[in-house]
Amino acid sequence: MLPTILKQGGPVAVLLLLVAVMALTVFLERALHLHRAQINVVEFLNGIRTVLKRANVMEAIAICDATPGPVPRVVKAAILNRELGRDRVREAVEEAGLAEVPPLERRLNLLATLCHIMPLLGLLGTVLGLMEVFAELERQGLYAHISQVAGGIWQALICLGLGVGLSIPTYAGYNYLVSRVHALVVDMERAAVEIVHIVSGNNGERSS
Secondary structure (H helix, E strand, O other): OHHHHHHHHHHHHHHHHHHHHHHHHHHHHHHHHHHHHOOOHHHHHHHHHHHHHOOOHHHHHHHHHHOOOHHHHHHHHHHHOHHHOHHHHHHHHHHHHHHHHHHHHOOHHHHHHHHHHHHHHHHHHHHHHHHHHHHHHHHHHHHOOHHHHHHHHHHHHHHHHHHHHHHHHHHHHHHHHHHHHHHHHHHHHHHHHHHHHHHHHHHHHHHO
């Protein structure tokens, strides 16, 4: 099947397959990165809360450093600024959260661009194939045999099919990654609210 596509689809079909390989590479890299960044937020915060209740700040920071993902880094920012007051803790958490979002969204724009390019490339291949058909008809007249125009028809159909067929899973993959990023942002927001309460409560307990 693949040799037929490469032979009959022309250079545009080859280009479409290369774009598809690039999109798959981006998707797999981002999916793996986001999977590693996902943690059990409730369990993590419970562990931090327990450690901070024992006033073991260094252990809490070590737990944050040892845990992958953006949530521990947001929590660490709150712990490091715990002595500066609730407002400063909240500001530090917000700044850390804003800094974590761009790395999560890295290369998503590239994947979206590839998704939009695929059907356009397919349409380009279709147009080029039809131009080849009409050029052959112009040379041979109305008595052109089907075998003489079959190449252009093949190119048009293969490119159109590839462009649409490859863009569908690419778009689905893009939306999946966007949903994973959104879930991580929600986790960061929830962790930010919790850690502000935890740190402020511990400070209050020590001052009382």
